Amino acid sequence: MNKTLTVRYFAMFREQAGCEQETVELAAETAADVFRALGHRHGAAEPLAHCKVAINDRMAAWDAPVADGDTVLLFPPVAGG
Amino acid sequence: MRMVTTAIDPAALREELADPAAGGYAAFEGWIRNHNEGHDVLRLEYEAYEPLAVSEGERVIREALERFDVLRASCVHRHGLLEIGDCAVWVGVSAAHRDAAFLACRYIIDEVKIRLPIWKKEHYADGNSGWVNCERCAAHG
Numbered sequence: 001m002n003k004t005l006t007v008r009y010f011a012m013f014r015e016q017a018g019c020e021q022e023t024v025e026l027a028a029e030t031a032a033d034v035f036r037a038l039g040h041r042h043g044a045a046e047p048l049a050h051c052k053v054a055i056n057d058r059m060a061a062w063d064a065p066v067a068d069g070d071t072v073l074l075f076p077p078v079a080g081g
Numbered sequence: 082m083r084m085v086t087t088a089i090d091p092a093a094l095r096e097e098l099a100d101p102a103a104g105g106y107a108a109f110e111g112w113i114r115n116h117n118e119g120h121d122v123l124r125l126e127y128e129a130y131e132p133l134a135v136s137e138g139e140r141v142i143r144e145a146l147e148r149f150d151v152l153r154a155s156c157v158h159r160h161g162l163l164e165i166g167d168c169a170v171w172v173g174v175s176a177a178h179r180d181a182a183f184l185a186c187r188y189i190i191d192e193v194k195i196r197l198p199i200w201k202k203e204h205y206a207d208g209n210s211g212w213v214n215c216e217r218c219a220a221h222g
Contacts, residue, residue, distance in 0.1 A: 010130055011202075052198065054133055057133065059133060075130070076200065078194075078195065079214065080127075080158060080195075081193055081194035
């Protein structure tokens with residue numbers, strides 16, 4: 001069953017997607033499903049293992065479940081410091 | 082853990098680590114350098130997702146306080162547009178003895194670089210720009 005999710009893009013993902021956030025309808029079970037389903041939006045140039053994800057403002061594992069109404073934040077490889 | 086958009090003042094931050102039981106402190110300052118991987122860099126633009134950069138940074142500092150015999154630890158990261166020579170990140174740790182201070186300081190800067198949602202875009206002398214890949218990703222392919 002499809003879930004309505006708000007997806008937020010950061011840094012290179014935002015530039016690739018051309019927007020900071022969007023609402024999508026996806027049959028996703030996990031955060032990784034969301035990342036893969038939206039590859040055409042964020043460019044899929046970075047392997048999932050190098051990226052990070054947060055769900056509703058909490059850092060999450062890629063196998064964390066997503067629920068209808070969740071906000072999923074997709075982080076490309078970080079480079080602080 | 083603090084995220085700021087103005088200049089970092091290490092001298093003022095150092096005062097906050099003072100403790101009668103401290104025998105010293107170790108600090109690390111990360112500066113903007115004028116070159117990276119063969120490119121001449123003019124300036125750097127840091128982007129951060131502040132709410133999670135702060136919460137994840139605080140988690141890193143708590144871990145350092147638990148793992149090492151140190152008294153106080155803090156970290157400040159700047160974001161926005163930074164010029165060559167600017168201080169981008171500061172880590173300071175006070176401890177009774179130097180070994181723990183150095184180890185905790187090293188732990189915090191290493192984890193901050195690979196865990197906090199912070200990105201940097203380099204602007205090059207040739208007019209191009211590019212997002213910098215994380216160190217661990219580059220090292221592990």
